[in-house]
Amino acid sequence: MAEYQFRATEKKWQAFWEKNQTFNAKDDFQKPKYYALDMFPYPSGAGLHVGHPLGYIASDIVARFKKQQGFNVLHPMGFDSFGLPAEQYAIQTGQHPAITTEQNIKRYIEQLKNIGFAYDWKREVRTSEPSFYKWTQWIFMQLFNSWYDFTDNKARPISVLIEHFEKAGNQLIKAACDEDTESFKANDWLHFSDEEKQKILLKYRIAYLSEAIVNWCPALGTVLSNDEVKDGYSERGGHPVERKKMMQWSMRISAFAERLLEGLNRLDWPEPVKEMQRNWIGKSVGAELSFEVADYQNQEIKVFTTRVDTIYGVTFMVLAPEHELVAQITTAEQKEAVEEYVKVAKNRSERERMTEVKRVSGVFTGAYAIHPFTGEKIQVWIGDYVLAGYGTGAVMAVPSDDERDLAFAQHFNLPVREVVENDKIVNSDFLTGLPIKEAIAKAVSYIEEKGIGKGKVNYRMRDAIFSRQRYWGEPVPVYFKNDIPYLLEEDQLPLELPEVDKYLPTEDGEPPLARAKNWKTEEGYELEKSTMPGWAGSSWYMFRYMDPHNSGAFVDQNKQEYWKNVDLYIGGSEHATGHLLYSRFWTKFLFDLGYITVDEPFQKMINQGMIQGRSNFVYRVEGKNTYVSKNLKDDYTTQMLHVDVNIVFNDELDIEKFRRWRPENADAEFILEDGKYICGTEIEKMSKSKHNVVNPDDVIEQYGADTLRLYEMFLGPLEQFKPWNTNGIDGTSKFLKKLWRLFHNEKGEFEVAEGEVDKKALKALHLAIQKVEYDIEHFSFNTSVSTFMICVNTLTDLKCNNKAILSDLVRIIAPYAPHICEELWELLGNKGSISEAGWPAFNPEFIKENDFTYPVSVNGKHRDNMTFAVNSPKEEIEKAVLANPVIQKWIEGKPIKKMIIVPNKIVNIVV
């Protein structure tokens, strides 16, 4: 064999792995386990581009490394296969989304296998398969059948709550529930009808149905959760989103807010993602207190504040336009103005409201509130800078210490009273003179004593809307009797998606499932018509891989106890406030009910940076079919046009391919520089329309999968954003050829030497072993590739073809470039996969040096190098250094102030 035949070899080993099921995880509970997972991909129609595998390659390297180290490795892949694009395509073409999805997955798997990933394909899961979503529905049922107990801080079965109600009503219980839950006694409960009981329980369930203001996206015909809306537009598709009041399923994730926040401290995650989750949860510690409304007996305005210490600075109050008291307290004179304002504010889209942040608007209600400390009468206004959804939807305005209140006060000429000076409270009766922190504590205990308020923690995070008025999602296992939701029986799962004639809403605006024939239970009760959101399946899939074919449980308890949770999770940081929060929430829930033994799903996470596209441009002379090379373009009037990056090499256009690219290019003319056509470049997102998409299959065809893997790693640190540029790929390709040549003689025949090993070769090898172990554990894959190059270069220079050295060498390169290493391992006379050949032990003895070459500096400037034995005494070094003529020249008789000798580091002389 003259040269390495990468295509044939790669195919050979991919077939070998598949045939021998080399990378199947075993349920061998004796072995230490390692679970490496990539974020669940959505199989899009465009297939994988060269940016997608970046993280997959990294996790694959870790998985293979851990396997060689003797771990039982779980490294699966599957598909988050419910989702909007397949459904949008179905709407346009009438094709069932299951068919498109199936095709896309097929293509994804082909592409993934082509790269040679060590996935356990036996464990592949798809969220749109009934055998999978049966368990998504089952978990939904558990969520419906549970409530959140703030006393024990955990989710508990609803039966426990019912017992409470029977014994003591709901007055003493600390449970997460709807705002409008009325209190009742045990006796009341006993006399409620079953339906009344169900209505009450619904206010406590973790999966609950309620009327909520939702993000409605008319273009998609569905509601969206907060994390799916960006700046007033839908994240997918960029359609406008409006606020609408609708009956919706929600998840009481807000009950878990404190634990979701606290749990972050125990996770080994990138700090920015943790910070994003902290901001999203938005904890603020403060107090809630009530202001009486003047001339109304029982009306109070509740406010939340983080600065009770500024209470004496309250000069007016502001309610959100949607606040329920607005209609009741507005005086006759102000009625018209208030109604007009509320109407405008309500019709204003979220989008408009955001863009007009700086504009102050509001109107006086005519009503007054009583200041609880001073008894003063203060005006009550409404203004849309107060958000209905946060806190109590009302604020006590302290214009002296709050920018927004101040802007409002100045605009409407309301009074301002200074209460804080130099971080001390002033003009505030019993609080005067106190530092802010103490004043807050004192004010809180005062309001608690007086019974007008209490200390309170508030969270920004809202409950998550769980219904989607779409077809391609999990049906909700619920039916309705007199508008009250009831669960199906467990043995009725999975509730499969019905066939429909069209994937559109009905004429009456009902979701697509309303089109299904007989979408009812056997008894004739109507089934729920909305489906679950995209994040349902991905909130628990990491546990399914542990036991993917179990038909009796979502995961076997023993298996889960062994695999615990994900040791390494690699994916993009764009899921920070969506998937990564929801999956933590479901994990905590399942933990509370005792179904799993961990309360966090992903112990360590790494975010890979996005690979951007590097677009190429050609410059067409205006009005002609003539293209001018980049550096000559300023002499002409030109149009800059995207050109397919696949026909450009090192920014030089392949003119023949360009002529064939599009028919109109066939007779194009070119103005060249130095005989070449040079293209312009720009960094943009990889997309079809920019002609900058690079398909990994094409790269593999040309260079091989091992080269692609090495090159993606060599590009730079994993977390960094970087443009894809094939310019450097030759380097990694050449490296593999060099590696191959180490094992072959000049005639191209395989030839390795037995016997004695060269000390220098041994040192080169062990330096590499040490470095690669360090790098993999620190996720620094780019430096490993350099290390391999250095090692192979050294061994080439040494003409080393020692069998023992080369055997170790291929074992450390194998996680990165598995195909070529398998082949070499086999040529070395071994049977079976190199992935089962263990990891070479690093021996520090082999890298020990007898000498150290000191850089010698004078006044911090490097002047010469001098070699000494590693254990030379300082005196000896000092003497030799001072005797060095180069150093003497720099000292030139100046007095030596100080001589710094750091053993085996540096020598510095200060003169």
Add this chain to the structure above:
RNA sequence: GCCGGGAUGGUGAAAUUGGUAGACACGCAAGACUUAAAAUCUUGUGAACAUUUGUUCGUGCGGGUUCAAGUCCCGCUCCUGGCACCA
């Protein structure tokens, strides 16, 4: 506005506790092999000046700490990600 991340040759980058800045590659240049090209190999390649040793400058900008700073501290500029009327 608030909170992160970053800035090093022509390019991608490296420098693990402060200790020879630019490892390893790409590109470029020169040479070898070849009728020629490709492939491969060798040598050089931060900048400026001297060009035989050599000297000075140099990690976004301005200060500081230190024998010694890409690395630590203070102040700025630019790029980038996230959040944003959250009381």
